[in-house]
Amino acid sequence: MPEFLQATMVKLIKKAAKVRVSRDAALELSILIEDYALRVATEALKLRDHRGAKTLSKEDIKAAATAITR
Numbered sequence: 001m002p003e004f005l006q007a008t009m010v011k012l013i014k015k016a017a018k019v020r021v022s023r024d025a026a027l028e029l030s031i032l033i034e035d036y037a038l039r040v041a042t043e044a045l046k047l048r049d050h051r052g053a054k055t056l057s058k059e060d061i062k063a064a065a066t067a068i069t070r
Contacts, residue, residue: 001023001026001027001030005026005030006023006026006027006030009021009025009026009027009029009030009033010026012029013025013026013029039068040061040064040065040068041061041064042064043064043067043068044056044060044061044063044064045060046064047060047063047064047067048060
């Protein structure tokens, strides 16, 4: 994992609690976030296609995030 990405994951975890964070924990969080983002993007593209638009909107992303967490 690139250093900047590892540092970002460590910062995210430390926002939740001031704890020491292993490299493996930072990597696992990165994998989970990437998977979630891919699922949101895929659903958002379906919503965009359904409304016949060419541009993916903020609303598509929000609606997709809501849809996949139900």
